[in-house]
Amino acid sequence: MKIKINNKEFDCKKGEVVLDVALRNGIKIPAVCRHSDLEPQNSCRLCLIEIKGKGIYTSCSTKVENGMEVVTESVEIKRLRRINLELLFAQHIEQCNECNWSYKCRLLKLAKNYNIKITKFNDRKKGFPTHQFGPSIIFDSSKCIDCKNCIAMCQKQGVGFLEIKQKDGFFRTVSNKEKECVYCGQCITHCPSGAFEEVSSIKEVENVLKKRNVIFQFAPAIRSSIGEEFGLPYGSITTGKLVTALKKLGAKKVFDVSFSADITTIEEGRELIERLSKNKNLPMFTSCCPSWVRYVEVYRPELIKHLTSVRSPHIISGGLIKMSEDNPIVVSIMPCTSKKYEITREELMIDGVKPVDYVLTTREIGRMIRKNKIDFDQLEESELDYPWGEPTGAGVIYGASGGVMESALRTVYQKMTGKRLKDINLKAVRGLKGVKEAEIEIGKRKVKVAIINGLGNIEGFDYKKYDYIEVMACPGGCIGGGGQPIPINNEIRKKRAESLYNIDKKKKIRQAHENPFVEKAYKEYLNNKKIIHKICHTTYGNNKNK
Amino acid sequence: MDILEKLKASELKGRGGGAFSTALKWELVKKAKGKNKYVICNASEGEPNVFKDKYILDNYLPDVINGINLAVDFIKAKDAYIYLNKNYKLKGDTQKCIVFKKTSGYIGGEETAAVEAIEGKRAEPRIKPPFLTEVGLFNCPTLMNNVETFYYVSKIDKGEYNKTRFYSINGDVSNEGVYELPIDMSISDILKQTGNYPDFDFFAQVGGGASGEIMLPQELKVPAFGAGSITIYNKKTTDIYALMEKWAEFFHTGNCDKCTPCREGAFRIYEMVKNRDINYEVLDDIFFNLKKSSFCALGKSIPLPFESLIKKIK
Numbered sequence: 001m002k003i004k005i006n007n008k009e010f011d012c013k014k015g016e017v018v019l020d021v022a023l024r025n026g027i028k029i030p031a032v033c034r035h036s037d038l039e040p041q042n043s044c045r046l047c048l049i050e051i052k053g054k055g056i057y058t059s060c061s062t063k064v065e066n067g068m069e070v071v072t073e074s075v076e077i078k079r080l081r082r083i084n085l086e087l088l089f090a091q092h093i094e095q096c097n098e099c100n101w102s103y104k105c106r107l108l109k110l111a112k113n114y115n116i117k118i119t120k121f122n123d124r125k126k127g128f129p130t131h132q133f134g135p136s137i138i139f140d141s142s143k144c145i146d147c148k149n150c151i152a153m154c155q156k157q158g159v160g161f162l163e164i165k166q167k168d169g170f171f172r173t174v175s176n177k178e179k180e181c182v183y184c185g186q187c188i189t190h191c192p193s194g195a196f197e198e199v200s201s202i203k204e205v206e207n208v209l210k211k212r213n214v215i216f217q218f219a220p221a222i223r224s225s226i227g228e229e230f231g232l233p234y235g236s237i238t239t240g241k242l243v244t245a246l247k248k249l250g251a252k253k254v255f256d257v258s259f260s261a262d263i264t265t266i267e268e269g270r271e272l273i274e275r276l277s278k279n280k281n282l283p284m285f286t287s288c289c290p291s292w293v294r295y296v297e298v299y300r301p302e303l304i305k306h307l308t309s310v311r312s313p314h315i316i317s318g319g320l321i322k323m324s325e326d327n328p329i330v331v332s333i334m335p336c337t338s339k340k341y342e343i344t345r346e347e348l349m350i351d352g353v354k355p356v357d358y359v360l361t362t363r364e365i366g367r368m369i370r371k372n373k374i375d376f377d378q379l380e381e382s383e384l385d386y387p388w389g390e391p392t393g394a395g396v397i398y399g400a401s402g403g404v405m406e407s408a409l410r411t412v413y414q415k416m417t418g419k420r421l422k423d424i425n426l427k428a429v430r431g432l433k434g435v436k437e438a439e440i441e442i443g444k445r446k447v448k449v450a451i452i453n454g455l456g457n458i459e460g461f462d463y464k465k466y467d468y469i470e471v472m473a474c475p476g477g478c479i480g481g482g483g484q485p486i487p488i489n490n491e492i493r494k495k496r497a498e499s500l501y502n503i504d505k506k507k508k509i510r511q512a513h514e515n516p517f518v519e520k521a522y523k524e525y526l527n528n529k530k531i532i533h534k535i536c537h538t539t540y541g542n543n544k545n546k
Numbered sequence: 547m548d549i550l551e552k553l554k555a556s557e558l559k560g561r562g563g564g565a566f567s568t569a570l571k572w573e574l575v576k577k578a579k580g581k582n583k584y585v586i587c588n589a590s591e592g593e594p595n596v597f598k599d600k601y602i603l604d605n606y607l608p609d610v611i612n613g614i615n616l617a618v619d620f621i622k623a624k625d626a627y628i629y630l631n632k633n634y635k636l637k638g639d640t641q642k643c644i645v646f647k648k649t650s651g652y653i654g655g656e657e658t659a660a661v662e663a664i665e666g667k668r669a670e671p672r673i674k675p676p677f678l679t680e681v682g683l684f685n686c687p688t689l690m691n692n693v694e695t696f697y698y699v700s701k702i703d704k705g706e707y708n709k710t711r712f713y714s715i716n717g718d719v720s721n722e723g724v725y726e727l728p729i730d731m732s733i734s735d736i737l738k739q740t741g742n743y744p745d746f747d748f749f750a751q752v753g754g755g756a757s758g759e760i761m762l763p764q765e766l767k768v769p770a771f772g773a774g775s776i777t778i779y780n781k782k783t784t785d786i787y788a789l790m791e792k793w794a795e796f797f798h799t800g801n802c803d804k805c806t807p808c809r810e811g812a813f814r815i816y817e818m819v820k821n822r823d824i825n826y827e828v829l830d831d832i833f834f835n836l837k838k839s840s841f842c843a844l845g846k847s848i849p850l851p852f853e854s855l856i857k858k859i860k
Contacts, residue, residue: 040673041804042673042804042805042841043804043805043806044805044806045805045806045807045835045839045840045841048838048839055838056838056839058839061673076838079831079834080834080835080838080839083807083831083832083834083835084806084807084835084839087806087807087810087811087814087832087835088806088810090810090814091810120828121814124810124813145806146803146809148804164668169795169798169799169813170803170809170813171802171803
């Protein structure tokens with residue numbers, strides 16, 4: 001199929017929309033409410049085009065037809081875009097300095113390009129309320145441009161916490177009082193106007209940095225996304241620079257959570273082997289995603305017994321840091337908004353001490369680095385601190401959907417058969433498909449596994465057929481997490497994930513149980529069952545209404 | 547002659563306001579492929595000054611039901627729904643029809659929004675194409691006609707159709723009401739025949755209630771259109787700003803808020819009119835955007851009453 005855009009011919013496929021064909025060929029059309037994860041909302045009315053002989057249409061929702069002739073710029077289109085932009089700004093209270101979009105804001109760019117007066121109308125949302133959802137998410141309704149992406153995404157996640165209610169002549173985005181938010185933060189990453197953001201801990205962290213022994217640890221998924229906060233290409237790996245930046249901010253030590261991911265793998269592997277041998281409470285579900293855990297506790301309590309009792313990696317390393325360092329404050333840098341909630345779970349306290357004191361998202365640490373005028377791209381690379389230095393490949397891939405599964409299977413195979421997997425690249429569990437499955441022969445047993453990313457995919461999923469299931473609330477896993485730099489779409493998720501797999505490929509040690517630091521941890525700290533239980537395991541079910 | 551032939555011969559057009567050929571619509575649904583098919587009678591009648599569907603339901607329900615049954619048989623529908631204005635009551639036997647009370651405002655009358663509502667979702671228009679005739683209720687081919695259309699289908703089947711339609715007449719008139727008169731009768735003749743032609747200086751709003759067009763006496767030599775409403779205003783005693791404010795409030799509170807021009811535009815029109823502080827340049831911009839870039843036909847139709855009033859009366 002062929003269409004003409006601005007008198008040039010382009011190939012396209014049936015079912016495609018004009019916007020996608022244009023963008024693919026470098027033709028810019030402003031589209032603010034369009035997110036490729038969702039059906040077009042048709043809300044902002046900026047991606048207008050003219051179809052010759054038919055009139056004005058929105059390119060996000062107009063499917064190509066053979067021979068179609070499209071114009072993307074004209075006096076009329078410009079006027080329409082200008083007016084709709086003015087109307088959008090009339091309902092959006094600008095707080096650009098603190099906004100998640102900051103210099104990447106598409107609305108602001110368009111305001112400049114179209115030379116509009118953003119204050120042409122009075123702000124009709126002045127005084128609109130700000131809502132906080134748990135310790136994780138803030139919704140400032142005065143910044144909302146009513147595109148309803150957040151509601152669509154919340155529904156897609158199978159949660160439906162956000163909804164529309166009519167008040168004073170307008171339909172507004174509100175939270176459903178009968179439901180609970182699971183804090184996945186996908187509303188944030190799908191909001192074009194910065195109305196959703198994380199509950200910030202920057203001030204608290206700045207405060208402790210001045211006077212305490214602050215130790216930063218960062219999640220596996222951060223290394224391939226933090227660069228985007230400073231304009232680097234998607235998927236840039238910047239582990240060493242990140243360590244330097246964190247030191248410049250005042251961290252005494254910097255650790256990599258990939259290391260404790262290996263401990264999670266070993267503990268979880270052990271639990272899986274036990275459950276397989278007893279055929280009890282199968283399938284076993286992973287539990288390192290706190291939104292998934294919360295979803296189970298709130299909406300699917302019948303699955304609680306299927307969750308592994310193993311703590312998520314940063315909670316395990318937090319516990320180890322608290323044991324081994326001198327009166328430390330532990331700050332986790334996470335791709336995640338839900339981790340802010342996770343650290344408030346009382347079951348995770350160790351003798352009254354929180355394993356992790358603060359969680360900062362990738363975006364927050366980006367903001368802190370920018371605020372301190374650190375030129376990230378120009379930084380030298382630094383090594384991670386000991387005793388928990390260099391991670392294995394298995395720990396790094398935790399950041400992508402399927403990574404926990406792949407790491408666990410590498411280790412479980414070795415533990416059950418005494419042999420190393422022939423090919424440790426388990427490609428079947430990788431990728432962005434919402435539901436993936438694989439079968440792997442371990443000794444005499446065929447182990448059936450499934451990987452779910454995007455919480456909504458668990459709805460109606462026939463989990464009973466499987467032995468082991470990884471669930472990550474965010475599409476693509478942590479690389480697409482609610483705390484990650486925006487924008488996020490499948491192309492970006494793919495690049496971030498690829499970078500993690502490339503790191504894994506190049507590592508000498510690619511299996512959790514071969515990690516010498518892990519061996520050291522078990523020898524020096526986790527050397528009896530009681531302490532292993534305290535640091536590495538937890539319980540569920542008491543957090544329904546928190 | 548089967549019903550389709552009769553419909554074709556009658557040249558019946560939809561009476562909800564869109565004036566689409568009824569025979570063609572029936573044929574499209576008949577030909578469309580789908581596991582199930584549905585019939586919906588749109589009785590949502592949400593515009594102020596339009597009340598003829600209520601009149602027909604109150605007085606001729608059996609004929610409406612008969613029309614629906616003919617459609618069910620013709621397209622072999624699984625079910626038939628009556629999508630009913632929440633203030634209306636059906637007095638009489640609705641047979642197998644499922645009565646669905648509309649919960650939303652004005653926008654709920656838009657055909658795809660109505661389908662969304664019956665499916666249990668928020669009444670918000672869908673993108674077209676696909677049209678309801680292919681992908682309608684529960685993604686099945688769906689035939690939706692207005693109450694009056696179904697009434698006349700029944701009449702046509704019985705050979706009793708004399709090319710008439712129902713007119714809602716109100717405003718500054720002596721004989722407010724619903725009248726059944728020929729489709730080609732001019733508006734001024736309709737007013738005369740019903741004893742409603744004013745003996746004072748006036749203007750009329752014709753078509754679809756609040757979104758109808760403002761017409762001057764000398765323009766009334768044409769037949770009525772849209773949903774067939776005729777509202778008379780005494781030029782001397784009518785406060786046109788109050789009138790515009792009424793329309794604007796109706797559009798602003800009754801629209802679905804899906805798209806920027808309608809959500810924000812209707813609000814800004816309301817704001818300006820209410821404050822009696824109209825910036826005509828801004829108003830013109832908003833009208834332009836409503837007409838050109840609104841998502842659905844309802845948004846596109848908002849400027850008509852204002853523009854025609856401002857042009858002809860102000």
